[in-house]
């Protein structure tokens with residue numbers, strides 16, 4: 001396919017709707033589309049069943065009340081808002097809390113086998129920021145159960161799966177979306193998907209950082225494609241650093257250690273063997289957090305009058321505390337802190353409850369977690385920010401373009417609670433499917449693909465191969481990760497963010513000269529080069545948003561603007577592409593939340609539980 | 619950092635050869651780290667699948683010094699000194715380098731009649747006791763690395779892909795048949811279409827499973843017995859006679 005590709009020779013596949021991404025969100029969206037009678041295509045970069053969702057460990061949050069009957073959707077909603085520092089989209093947080101239990105039950109109906117309570121119900125475990133045991137789980141491999149159940153159900157519901165196929169660009173007819181250009185990894189050939197609607201479910205952007213729990217797939221493709229297609233992006237500065245990633249050996253630095261370890265009683269210790277989290281309890285959470293080790297232990301033993309241990313504070317708080325301990329010189333041998341479960345539970349129980357953590361440390365770090373503490377430190381894990389969507393339908397600001405799962409935004413605000421992602425995928429994956437079906441039913445004419453857009457996309461991709469010489473894509477990616485870790489890390493300052501933006505200009509220039517050698521068949525270098533554009537757009541957008549938000553809230557910490565500023569609670573940071581291709585940042589005023597929801601979110605827990613607040617709101 | 623030598627299969631369906639690479643290996647590295655370093659320094663177009671780098675997704679299956687293993691869970695210090703040979707899975711058609719075409723496996727999964735649950739209780743729940751789902755959960759740990767499929771001689775040597783679904787899908791069948799809520803009956807298909815009789819219990823699949831699933835003893839043998847209860851399978855019949863039923 002030379003320089004002037006003829007689009008009539010191009011392989012073309014037509015569907016009513018094409019879902020890009022086959023993690024939990026994409027699969028659930030595709031299943032819904034199919035149920036709504038749409039001819040549905042599902043595209044993913046890897047093999048089916050290998051998306052990020054498969055790695056999720058701890059569980060999926062849903063207020064079913066199986067373990068503690070005091071739980072209910074309003075408490076889940078309140079926890080989500082508080083965890084997100086009140087920047088969440090009110091309606092999304094409400095829908096999520098209300099609908100998650102049904103999505104769990106539906107998964108069971110499709111064959112998922114969750115761990116059970118003594119009464120034979122779906123068991124639920126404790127997690128950071130969740131007031132009651134709320135996470136439906138299967139040991140520490142919940143994501144595998146979720147994705148496999150969806151996959152096994154999905155392949156029997158008439159979805160057309162296109163595996164190892166990477167979307168490059170969205171196609172538009174006027175302001176509407178009308179398909180996507182993609183390539184097959186195994187051959188390097190291009191394929192055009194024509195569709196009346198496109199659902200993005202491409203996950204996050206973790207590969208912009210070196211120390212991350214994310215895989216090679218997380219290069220922000222959906223975010224960048226949506227941006228280039230004109231969609232608005234929301235609150236990108238909120239990138240979650242999970243407090244517990246592995247720190248040793250260097251080759252596994254960043255690999256996740258599930259929060260389930262702390263949920264099941266694990267404690268954090270510094271080099272002086274002090275349980276330091278008691279020193280980092282912020283006023284917002286103090287009334288609901290244990291004041292002493294003795295109380296924390298009673299809570300763990302099931303005493304309902306005791307309060308939760310501080311290790312289960314929200315992720316932003318725990319990550320910052322670990323960061324501060326290490327900075328103060330009280331870190332572990334390799335620059336983390338200790339996570340101890342060995343002294344808390346019998347070896348057999350640890351192996352039963354946390355089998356894959358046991359396995360992971362044994363095989364990768366030669367550490368036996370039933371006898372030794374783990375060394376852990378913060379790792380980039382999740383993107384709360386993402387593509388701006390309508391709360392009900394998940395439609396973006398581009399007609400016909402939808403987004404769900406981690407690439408979308410709104411539900412989690414400034415910080416996501418553990419377990420709220422898996423439930424997010426199912427609740428909003430389904431809603432995106434319904435949204436797309438309604439949109440398609442409302443269309444009067446089918447949008448048409450424009451040949452020039454297709455040719456431009458193909459040319460951009462083939463130039464990388466055809467160039468005589470150029471930079472090694474792996475080297476650029478590596479240097480970018482270093483730079484982002486240094487300048488757009490867990491603690492941020494104006495000068496570092498400005499440095500990052502300056503550096504990014506150089507990276508962009510370098511990426512324009514990137515060269516991949518050999519043929520287009522399954523060529524790792526070419527794939528990495530193609531992903532660079534997206535990774536750079538995502539990196540720049542995060543840095544710009546982070547520079548704009550002059551306060552510290554949730555996962556976004558500005559050393560030069562400490563603490564939450566009430567003024568900033570009134571704003572979202574929106575990013576979109578300007579007329580001349582420049583990146584535009586806008587500080588946009590938020591709509592106030594509906595009064596009953598505001599009241600529930602801000603209530604004292606006793607008042608909510610006694611019905612003094614929110615009882616009439618259904 | 620110590621220098622190690624790798625012999626990696628490079629090529630596609632039209633042919634190929636082993637190519638030698640030398641790199642410095644850092645502390646704690648696994649084979650997948652080495653492949654990534656080789657990609658960066660010597661062979662940017664080297665094809666290799668991976669995702670999680672923690673033994674959770676089953677993407678990085680390959681044959682390391684002749685053994686089917688996960689590249690991300692094979693520590694360099696567990697391998698003997700001397701050059702390390704890395705090849706793609708042999709049982710599936712080669713795409714390029716270390717990547718094979720595993721679509722056949724996805725087709726087998728589609729042939730298996732799906733889960734068909736019984737009705738919910740009056741209170742809207744399904745009740746199942748933990749001890750009744752332990753076995754099914756063991757099978758559901760499968761990460762679809764297809765290492766068991768690679769090593770099973772029925773597929774690897776006899777190429778009976780059109781007659782036997784292989785160990786991975788035998789335990790998929792077992793996970794459905796033993797699911798306390800399932801109401802479908804797959805026994806006839808197991809014998810006639812999925813080829814239960816082909817397995818002669820060599821246990822090679824169980825040996826390579828990175829999830830330590832008791833594929834043969836816990837999954838395949840009980841399924842063979844279900845078939846035998848209805849039809850005749852000489853091997854299961856013999857086992858039943860000699861060892862008694864499980």
Ligand SMILES: Cc1cc2nc3c(=O)[nH]c(=O)nc-3n(C[C@H](O)[C@H](O)[C@H](O)COP(=O)(O)OP(=O)(O)OC[C@H]3O[C@@H](n4cnc5c(N)ncnc54)[C@H](O)[C@@H]3O)c2cc1C
Pocket residue numbers: 020021022023024025026043044045046051052053054055056057058059060061142143165166167168201202203204213214217221222256381382404405406407418419420421422423425
């Ligand atoms: C180690 C780990 C543990 C976690 N544990 C938990 C947990 O216990 N509980 C919880 O709630 N959350 C957890 N999370 C978070 C959660 O797993 C993820 O946020 C979630 O799975 C994302 O799902 P998704 O459907 O949005 O995307 P993913 O599952 O990441 O899927 C993205 C899909 O998009 C495809 N894709 C991307 N770009 C393209 C492109 N250009 N063309 C075609 N396809 C493309 C990919 O191939 C993939 O199929 C964890 C995350 C990690 C990394």
Ligand code: SF4
Pocket residue numbers: 769770771772784785816817818819820821822823824834838
């Ligand atoms: S036990 Fe059966 S399925 Fe497993 S490798 Fe041997 S013949 Fe194949």
Ligand code: SF4
Pocket residue numbers: 676759760761762763764765766767785786789823826827828829830831833
């Ligand atoms: S049964 Fe074991 S070896 Fe076979 S595919 Fe599953 S995890 Fe891999």
Ligand code: FES
Pocket residue numbers: 667668669670671672673674675676677678679688689690691
């Ligand atoms: S990369 Fe996931 S199992 Fe090896």
